[in-house]
Amino acid sequence: xxxxxGATRAVRVRRLREGVLASARDRLAVExxxxxxxxxxxxxxxxxxxxxxxxxxxxxxxxxxxxGFLFGEGVLNEPTALQDLRYCSGEEPPSYNVVEARLHxxxxxxxxxxxxxxxxxxxxxxxGKASLAAVEELGCRVLPDNGDPIASALVARLxxxxxxxQDSFHRTGGxxxxxxxxxxxxxxxxxxxxxxxxxxxxxxxxxxxxGGLPGVGRVLVxxxxxxxxxxxxxxxxxxxxxxxxxxxxxxxxxLASRFNQTLIGFAREGxxxxxxxxxxxx
Numbered sequence: 001x002x003x004x005x006g007a008t009r010a011v012r013v014r015r016l017r018e019g020v021l022a023s024a025r026d027r028l029a030v031e032x033x034x035x036x037x038x039x040x041x042x043x044x045x046x047x048x049x050x051x052x053x054x055x056x057x058x059x060x061x062x063x064x065x066x067x068g069f070l071f072g073e074g075v076l077n078e079p080t081a082l083q084d085l086r087y088c089s090g091e092e093p094p095s096y097n098v099v100e101a102r103l104h105x106x107x108x109x110x111x112x113x114x115x116x117x118x119x120x121x122x123x124x125x126x127x128g129k130a131s132l133a134a135v136e137e138l139g140c141r142v143l144p145d146n147g148d149p150i151a152s153a154l155v156a157r158l159x160x161x162x163x164x165x166q167d168s169f170h171r172t173g174g175x176x177x178x179x180x181x182x183x184x185x186x187x188x189x190x191x192x193x194x195x196x197x198x199x200x201x202x203x204x205x206x207x208x209x210x211g212g213l214p215g216v217g218r219v220l221v222x223x224x225x226x227x228x229x230x231x232x233x234x235x236x237x238x239x240x241x242x243x244x245x246x247x248x249x250x251x252x253x254x255l256a257s258r259f260n261q262t263l264i265g266f267a268r269e270g271x272x273x274x275x276x277x278x279x280x281x282x
Contacts (some may be wrong), residue, residue, distance in 0.1 A: 006030065007060045007168045007175070007192065009084075012278045029174035030058055031194045033097055036066050037088070038075065040103040049100065050111055058168070058175060059096070059191045062087075065193075066099045068205025071213075072233045074138040079209055081107045132258060140235040143260045147183065147217050149282040150241055150262075154185045156270045159245050162221045165190040169223075177223040178203040180215065188218070196224045197233070204237045214238025226265055231255045241280060244266050248275055 008027045015024040034057045039049040052075065057065060063085040070076040081103055088098040103109070162179045167177045168251035169192060179190040191202035200222065207213050215237045222230060227244030232255065234242050241262040248256075248265045253275045256263035262277030274281055 007058050008171050020103065021275055022101075027171045028195050029172040031056055031085060032059055033057075034062060034065065035098040036069060037098065037100040038070070038103065039100050040108055041105050043108065055195065055198060057198045062096075062099050064191070064202045064205035065198055065207070065211065066101055067208050068201030068233075070101060071208045071248070072201060072204065072236050074137075074236075075091070075109055076208075077139070078228070079211055080207075089174065132255060132273065134231050135235060135255065135259070138232075138236055140232070140259060142258075143238070143240045145237070145279065148279075149280045150158065150183050150219060152232055152272075152281055155243060155264060155267060155272055155281060157185070158221045158243050159223075159267050160167070161185065161187060162190060162223060162245075166192055168192045175199075176209065179221045179241075180204075180207065181219045181221060183217045183219060196222060196227075197229055199223075200230055200233050204233060207237070216240070219243055221267075225249070226252045227261060228252050228255055235250070235259050235261060241277070243272070 007030055009030050010025055010027055013024055013026045014021050033054055035054045036052045037049055038052055039047060042048050066085060083102045083104045085099060085101050087096050088100055158181060162177055164176045165179065165187060169177060175192040175194060176191060176196035176199045177192045180188045180203050182188065189203050189206045191199050193199040193202060207215060218239050219241040220234045220239045221243045223245050226242060226244035226248035228249060228251040231242060231252045243264045244269055246265065248263055253263060257276040260277060262280040263275045264272050265275055266273045
């Protein structure tokens with residue numbers, strides 16, 4: 001689809017209730033492709049544009065998604081490297097499904113850094129040892145133990161605080177969410193998307209663009225499971241605590257343990273499991 005779109009769309013459905021089929025109105029989460037491009041001036045002085053990735057996402061907060069993705073993949077390190085983010089609306093017809101991140105003159109990138117297979121699924125064929133090494137290459141470091149611990153009562157409440165802010169989910173039931181909270185429970189940002197990784201990129205990208213990283217003293221809360229990639233994105237952002245409503249994977253636990261990150265899963269109905277970094281929970 002071309003053009004500005006919202007996160008949800010109304011459709012007509014046939015709904016069965018108490019044995020009776022009747023016409024009704026429903027809302028769906030919008031899913032559309034987003035092409036992520038970067039543009040920079042080469043050492044020779046020529047302008048270069050390259051496509052980094054194409055992801056399926058829910059429209060909205062696209063610039064944050066692009067910024068968070070490029071930061072998480074190590075293409076960008078500081079918001080000052082960005083000259084601007086723009087839709088490629090000069091094309092015919094105008095496309096709001098293509099975002100170009102333009103870098104300041106003098107800032108260059110290595111295309112070989114992102115011309116690789118991103119860790120998109122557990123079947124990517126990359127072994128765990130290689131994955132852990134790749135995280136170190138992104139600049140992730142062991143997280144320090146300084147800072148106040150998080151209260152267990154707050155951990156148990158965080159999924160509810162996240163759920164309360166999921167406006168589009170309440171209308172569709174079809175979106176993941178990622179939220180950033182302070183260690184005392186203040187909600188800073190909540191973002192939604194059909195892709196759980198995209199939701200994390202949007203949330204992290206929001207802080208990145210504001211110069212708010214590393215995320216010391218913050219908690220990342222996700223509405224689904226905790227995968228390797230979500231833990232990686234949190235580590236890259238320097239976030240010491242990750243709370244997931246669902247289960248973590250084995251590699252996610254290995255990664256969190258390796259970098260001294262607190263990883264909590266099955267946080268729901270006042271209960272949770274601590275898989276690593278339990279010293280941050282009181």
